[in-house]
Amino acid sequence: MALQDLDELAFRLHADDNVVIAKADVEPGSYSRGGTAVEVPGEVPRGHKLATATIEAGDPVRKYGQIIGFATRAIRPGEHVHTHNVQYQEFQRDHAFGVDSRPTEYVPDERRATFQGYVRPDGRVGTRNYLGVITSVNCSATAAKMIARQVEASGMLDDFPNVDGVCALTHTLGCGSGGPGNEGFEVLRRALVGYAGHPNFAGLLVIGLGCEVNQVRDLTEMLKLPEGMPVHAMTIQELGGTRKTVAEGVRRITEMLPIADRGRRRTVPASELVMAMECGGSDAYSGITANPALGAAADLLVRHGGTAVFGETTEIYGAEHLLTRRAVSREVGEKLLERIAWWESYVKRDGSSINNNPSPGNKAGGLTTILEKSLGAAAKGGTTDLCDVVRYAEPVTAKGLVFMDTPGYDPVNATGLIAGGAQLMCFTTGRGSAFGCKPAPSLKLATNTPLYERMTDDMDVNCGTIADGDSDVEEMGRVIFERVLAVASGEATKSEELGYGDEEFVPWHLSTVL
Structure with a gap:
């Protein structure tokens, strides 16, 4: 009886690789590879690696044509290659700045793709049309969520079909740490400023407690938001507590809804897109x-x-x-x-x-x-x-x-x-x-x-x-x-x-x- 070809059960990604990747669970047993019998001593799960040649202790393991680790012991053809017999260790890499840089072949303007986006007054382009509730500190997080929930639950958004919703962005930071000049504080500020000016927001409500390190007044002065974008800032302490803050927040969101609802999608070039990859x-x-x-x-x-x-x-x-x-x-x-x-x-x-x-x-x-x-x-x-x-x-x-x-x-x-x-x-x-x-x-x-x-x-x-x-x-x-x-x-x-x-x-x- 002919042995099953191991290459039919696995991917080989690069000619220099000494491992292949199992397409499905590979059962223990004898297989053929390149006309040679190969013994797989134990089950190799789908997606895991099998050795295609002997890899001596200390030798590099290669996948994608690159080194992914080093054998901690001798690994025979057909063996499962994973954490039990491979480890990381430092080795020299050639950074060779720019040697593979090539001019981009751009699509001619008349053939470029387009999408339907929201063009803001300053030319920024959004893919969604939200109102945002941003908190300066964790202490105002609950109030922000309550405002968003009340607006959503009220049914008023049904009257504004061009608004995608009210988005409350809360976090655990904003106080109990160093202020301006502190690395962590500046990172938080950059994130808040970036979201506040995000083109997917048509309007903004900024809420603080009042006594935090990340002061609302300082934050809103940094925002540099485009002219015409409605922005409201308030603190729980100045307004007299949570209930009054939530009521005022809902009122101000209600005022912004008709403005945000004026947004309409229109054709814009794909060159306006910034796509994040994760x-x-x-x-x-x-x-x-x-x-x-x-x-x-x-x-x-x-x-x-x-x-x-x-x-x-x-x-x-x-x-x-x-x-x-x-x-x-x-x-x-x-x-x-x-x-x-x-x-x-x-x-x-x-x-x-x-x-x-x-x-x-x-x-x-x-x-x-x-x-x-x-x-x-x-x-x-x-x-x-x-x-x-x-x-x-x-x-x-x-x-x-x-x-x-x-x-x-x-x-x-x-x-x-x-x-x-x-x-x-x-x-x-x-x-x-x-x-x-x-x-x-x-x-x-x-x-x-x-x-x-x-x-x-x-x-x-x-x-x-x-x-x-x-x-x-x-x-x-x-x-x-x-x-x-x-x-x-x-x-x-x-x-x-x-x-x-x-x-x-x-x-x-x-x-x-x-």
């Missing part, structure tokens, strides 16, 4: 299907004149050399390396490291080391040049591919990207992340078909068809790009239908709590 709850398919497909969509957006921005510095660690090689200048490449160096110093303060980042879910999905995870995550960046590197929650002003320095924790990363100006997000997941990020819509991209079918109420696009052989990366990239344009034009995402996004505003907490 991956969370990753698995081994993330770097094979959804992330490369999202990278292909990002390439399309860039060629149409738009901007794609991604972050998670801790999750491109080890793959940063692939980005510096595509940097438009040495300065841009060095900005990325400076952020990497900052993180290495930052995590040492509490005895942590960033070289063993994969979560338990990532590892269960087949990701072994931070290098493997980072190489898959970096695929979101597509193939165009890296045009800029910005700090957390800084405005994204460059056109093209931009990297933002953020933590890997999904809500914190997303908050920074949206504060930077992204009007929508594409979120890839292999394990099944549940997420939304008001006021920006979030498209969920499943890396594998079983996840898409299991969590169909949460997933917008099934990128698992790439692994199934029913599409390729470029085809799926075009599918994602078209869905991005549709969502930017008002099509609701699954997370919006479920009501996600009110709890996911999570600014990066860098301050010492005093």
Whole structure:
């Protein structure tokens, strides 16, 4: 009886790889590979790696044509390759600034894609039309939520069909820490200012307690909001308590609703889009299907004149050399390396490291080391040049591919990207992340078909068809790009239908709590 060909059960991603990835659970037994019998000694779960050649102790393990770790013992062909026999260790990487930089082939103006967006008086373009309630401090969070809930429950929004809702953005910060000049305080301020000026907001209510470090008056003076955008600021202490604050907040939202309802969608070029890219709850398919497909969509957006921005510095660690090689200048490449160096110093303060980042879910999905995870995550960046590197929650002003320095924790990363100006997000997941990020819509991209079918109420696009052989990366990239344009034009995402996004505003907490 002929042995089953192991290559039929696994993906080989690069000619230099010494591992393949199981398409399905591989049972123990004898298989054939290249005419040679291969023994698989134990079950290898779907998405996990099998050795294709002997890997001696200390030798590099290669996937994507890159080093993802080093063998802790000899690994024979057919063996499961994972955390039990592979570890991270430092090795030299060639950053080669700009050697792979290439001019972008832009789509001619007359053929560029368009979407239906809200054009604000100052020219900014939104994909949604919300009223925002922003808090200066955690102490005003409950009042902000009460205002939003009362407006929603009153039914008054039914009279204003062009308003998407009232979005209360609350957080746990704003006091008990250093003030202006403190790194953490400035990060919070950048996030709040970025959201306050977000083009998906038509009007704004800013609420404080009154005695906090992050004073409402100082914050609103920093906002520099466009002329004509209604903004109201108030504090609970000045108004005489919670009930009076909520009543006043509802009154002021009621005044803003007719103004916001005047908004109408109109045709604008895709060059006005800033698309945020996120991956969370990753698995081994993330770097094979959804992330490369999202990278292909990002390439399309860039060629149409738009901007794609991604972050998670801790999750491109080890793959940063692939980005510096595509940097438009040495300065841009060095900005990325400076952020990497900052993180290495930052995590040492509490005895942590960033070289063993994969979560338990990532590892269960087949990701072994931070290098493997980072190489898959970096695929979101597509193939165009890296045009800029910005700090957390800084405005994204460059056109093209931009990297933002953020933590890997999904809500914190997303908050920074949206504060930077992204009007929508594409979120890839292999394990099944549940997420939304008001006021920006979030498209969920499943890396594998079983996840898409299991969590169909949460997933917008099934990128698992790439692994199934029913599409390729470029085809799926075009599918994602078209869905991005549709969502930017008002099509609701699954997370919006479920009501996600009110709890996911999570600014990066860098301050010492005093």
